[in-house]
Amino acid sequence: MKTLIALTALVLIVAVNAQYSPTTTECCEKHYLYPIRRVVSYITTSSRCHLKAHVFTTVAGKVWCVNPDLDWVQKIVTKLDENTAATPTKLWF
Template sequence: MRTLAALLALVLVISVSAQYAPTTQSCCEKYTPHVVPADRVESYFKTSSSCYLNAIVLKTVADKEFCVKPELTWVQRIVTKLDSL
């Protein structure tokens, strides 16, 4: 009986720790105020729905990341272009 209780406790600890584990994608604290040139952007990702700001993170060829508003026209063009590649 003790083995079963210990096993259940272990499963509970693992499931709780996995829920709060850090993700590889971070949340944005603020939006970038300037336009990122489309020819410099190589990839993007959307921030998690649990983040305070709804944002798209644009990653450039220089390995820099910029948080931008997803509803901006120039951002939508970049996302559409990258999705078509």
Template sequence: MRTLAALLALMLVISVSAQHGPTPVKCCDSYSSHVIPIGKVVSYFTTSSSCYQNAHVLKTVADKEFCVKPDLHWVKKIVDKLDMRT
């Protein structure tokens, strides 16, 4: 009987976890107007295609994130540098 109760409890936890799905998509409402120094950026990612605006999100050594336009020259240099590391 305990085994059955434990199995049902486990199934309940799994089903509740599955309903929440993956973490939400990060989208940018606006672009940062600051030029971030290339030495301060440690990583980046591109926002989802389901977002209203296409953007790169730059993450700095201070663990801050900045939404930037991907077509800017200085952004392309940072992205190229980071891509060369991996």
């Protein structure tokens, strides 16, 4: 009986943890092929996604999936990383 209660508690803990942990990811279905201007940020898709991609966000708020192996994508990522490293983090309240 104690084993059944312990097992039930363990299953409940795992289920709740899986539901609220940050494991939900969005994956890209295809890459946008043309250079994008005015990119303000990017994220890299999860390794669990079938398509490796960076997700660029533009000044206008548009989001584009791009191939991280392309030269123009790597240049934008390098520039964004340099700008982020050079700019101290500001806290806004």
